[in-house]
Amino acid sequence: MMNDRSRDIGPFVPAPDDDMIVCRCEEITKGEIRRAVHDGMYTVTEIRRWLRAGMGLCQGQTCSKLVKGIAARELGISPALLEPASSRAPMRPTEMKVLGREEGACA
């Protein structure tokens, strides 16, 4: 779907709860997320890559719906129109020595 990154979403208006942490793993605030949207980060993926929101230990398990909601509100669209965050192995943080000790691997 074509997404015009210059479309008018109105100005960034500071809000009293801008200092509230939303991504607790990476300590990203609501204000930073809203600001990022106004900086052109119109997708959850770009917000994550720009701010690290959802990139921490829980991989967005806790905050991804919250980030989506904040971004959607800022963009004036339904959260369902924003893409889901991608999922990558490992599902749980795993020590290098465990990943390095494989059994049964085949290319």
Next chain:
Amino acid sequence: MKRYDLIVIGAGPSGLSAAAEAASKGLRTVVFDENERPGGQLFKQIHKFFGSKEHKAKVRGYNIGKQLLQEAADAGVDVVLNAPVEGLYPDHEVTVRIGDSLRHFKGDAVIAATGASENMAAFKGWTLPGVIGAGAAQTMMNLHGIKPGNKVVMLGSGNVGLVVSYQLLQAGVEVAAVVDALPHVGGYGVHAAKLARTGVPFYLSHTIVEAEGEDRVKGVTIAEIDNKFNFIPGTEKHFDADTICVAVGLSPMSQLLKMAECDVPDDPSKGGQAPRVGAFGETSVKGVFAAGDVSGIEEASSAMIEGRITGLAAAESLGFITKQELEAETAGLENQLASLRRGMFAPGNKGRKITETDEGIALSESLLTQGYVADDEIARFPGVTKQRGIHPVIECTQNIPCNPCQDACRKGCIRIGKDITSLPAVDTDSQCVGCGLCVAACSGQAVFLVDEDYEEGYASVTLPYEFLPLPETGARGTALDRSGAPVCEAEVVEIRTSPAFDHTNLLTMKVPADMAMTARFFRNQKTESEAC
């Protein structure tokens, strides 16, 4: 690479059901689960389930879990615990952390039964220690025997919020309030009513303004919100509390399916990103199936049926049973599933405001906004009759798929009929003997026995009582009405416990005759200030 006929990811209700069903058809089946105990959320469900006999209604969740584990073991399912599946790759390959190594397996079919995770709500102070998921609180209490706090504010009035609030009370935790941003109680009215009558206040159209405290939660301020979710100034209410439980819904844990490139659209009616599945749980990737909450948030009962259907479908896809056998075996299961998905809380009714029952009776507005049926509303429901002598009073006022009360009464006093969601009606022609089986059988604790002719000037009220310590016969205390307000003095005249009641005790209290239709809970004098 080690290969199985079927790899099931998740040993919860749907995964175990799927594995048991598939293994019974001859599939070499393994279940991997990241937890140290099997059962998913089943073993922390200490309450009785809704539904009908085939749904294991009135059986407590942990007992269903035990039965399911036994069934899987008997069918030869290999359940591997402490084994998080780290990735789901093309060719149905999974990587599993087992001990200190990463092991690779392939399954000819894979069923993801990975369940759901709790949603969080962000408010000022939500990152303070003491703010936890309601499900987490339930795990602490019911699996690990740890009280999550001493005084809790529950955010969310869906079934999770209501059930966990009640279990918090059972664990001796004070529940200061149940708060919900929506204007109506989200969960079953019977769950709300059993909380309200113990004195827990409900604040609908309210949400949390702030969790207070420096290094942990010390208090909570809530306020009313308008229909645009903005706080209404001047409506703030403060509670001292050390814990906030958040019960604002669940999200499917569909990460593995997304990684495997299944089509996983965002579907609010399913609670979030749930795989697109066919009638048998098949995803868009051949040989990969999904069952239970991961394919859409529902109840454990429906998850178990979905699991069975999916297990059979996996068996059919690999040639262990024929298409005809699959259809024959799943037909009954589909009917069971369909009956669970009926009634006012059916997935299709999500977000819809319902004002009357199927029978055409106006719903209790008080139940929806305050958690209890008001005195002047209760008489209009068919379970509530006025009779001489002892008789059941069934305060079940919403169409939910549940009928154990009908089967419990051997005298034919209670009638639901063919339609499992119909409101139970009391047949005044049948003679109640006061056995109390209906009281114990009701998963919603909505059945009472009332005898208005108990003694000259006094009535007796028999109520389900699931708190410890049990008051003794002769104990004096206060009767509370449906709202939890003290209404009169009461004396415990009988306490009945029986294996048949399955830990639901029957407390009979004597109250002034005019309180027969008002008094619905007993508070012991000795423990007045503390929960028991």
Next chain:
Amino acid sequence: MKQKSEVLIIGGGIIGCATAYYLTKKGVDVTVLEGSDFIGNGGSSRNGGGVRQSGRDPRELPMAMWGIRNLWPGLSEELGADVEYVQEGNLRLGKTEKHKEILTGLTDAAVSCGLEVKMIDEDTVKEINPHLSDEVTSASWCPTDGHANPMAATLAFYRKARELGAQFYTGVPVSELRTVRGRVREAVTPDGIFEADKILVAAGYGSRAIAGTVGIDVPMTERKAECIVTEAQPRMFEQMLGTADADFYGHQTAHGSFVFGGMSGFEAFMENDGTTTSTSYGASCTCRGIMKYFPELASAKIVRTWAGWIDACADGVPVMSRVEEVPGLYLACAFSGHGFGIGPAAGYNLAELIADGETTVDLTPFRYDRFKPVI
């Protein structure tokens, strides 16, 4: 919607975004079309973040050196966002005599191009990075190399270009280029035709199909590359790392996590299935590689793995070129897995090429028509 501009850039990676930025800075009217839904969604956000000169092909070295001297140190300030550039050197590590030979060969070639790089012995390596295992016996050392945050850098170029008026559209794949009266003029998309006086194709491997519609081919292939990232670790070292054995590369980020890339050996035989899913064994290979060099990272937890597709050129260096035979067409592709470090310099020089016709760094080695039959 505006469908006409002076310059149309196809591809919203670091090359497209940097070129757009430097063009808008010159006052050129630019539109960028990104085929995927996200800016910087290809190699630009999937690479290991190296900003190196050492180890590069001599044809590419002048561009790398110029960028490190002139652009990278001031980039955060210029773009108004921290791109996490760290210039603390690059160690390329060896464990065997054969490794030492490889490293010495690379070093000699770079020195002859004027790069300050040298071979160092075991003790010196340990002085620079005391966390290395005793297996490491030699290294090449280039003190002016470093690393940066690829996602931040790409998005910072995008943000700044957008702020200066460049139009960006995502989710707009180009299926065809069309010429009008002998000049390339139109890009066909599902959302209509975008017109421009000049068109730069900077769409990674996707450039091949797009340029092919006007009869231009660049010999390249796709190769999967995989990365892993750890949870944040206490600060250990600041250098960029690589190895003679190519078993891993990476660095510790400003965030504290380590980003590492590695190889399994099967990369050349993987077909692009349209996904960026890691293989089931790639992360494990990389972990084994790293632990031989850094035993103390054995307990560091990997929180995520990812993969991307490299547009690997037949001769291993990029194409950055005007296409004279199709007037108005410019190509910037086939960066072969080392486009990030030279990304800003490439963008700067491409902007010059497109706007002025003259470039600061000689782009002759990167011409599109340099591929001649050898037999």
